[in-house]
Amino acid sequence: MLVGQDVPEDLASRVASFDVAYTLLNVVEIADAAGLEPAEVARVHFALGERLGVSALQQRIVDLPRADQWQTMARAALRDDLHAVHAQLTGEVLEATADLAVADGDDPQEVAARRVAAWEESVGGVEKAVSALTAVCTDEPTDIAKVSVGLRVVRGLLA
Helix, strand or coil: CCHHHCCCHHHHHHHHHCCHHHHHHHHHHHHHHHCCCHHHHHHHHHHHHHHHCHHHHHHHHHHCCCCCHHHHHHHHHHHHHHHHHHHHHHHHHHHHCHHHCCCCCCCHHHHHHHHHHHHHHHHCCHHHHHHHHHHHHHCCCCCHHHHHHHHHHHHCCCC
16 A cells, blocks of 8 residues: 555555554553653654664564364464564663653754763663674575564673
């Protein structure tokens, strides 16, 4: 459908594969727990996902075979785990950078990017994780072993 509307195939595939509604449930839960506006949490969540390459890993999970019940269940479990880890990391970014919250006159997108960058500096190892995740997500063909390693790389960023 998106490709038919002149959206580049790569972008259309990424957009269609990322389950935004599921993600937004996590965003609302995080916002509720932290006492923040959901829009602020969403900006940080998506900025973090973009920095780490979460959508590429999500696409790799979508690309896994579903030839039988077990493959389908494994694929769903990996997808759920990725969403959960991404949500946990978002919470950690928000907590670690609470002093960088959006103030009047700030561009909210820029603040979200600054928060992710500040978190990245404080935890270290993000560049190495992004590099490993990029390798996992560009190596063909996609298989459950590579996706599992990619998920482990993302999980390894948790405090």
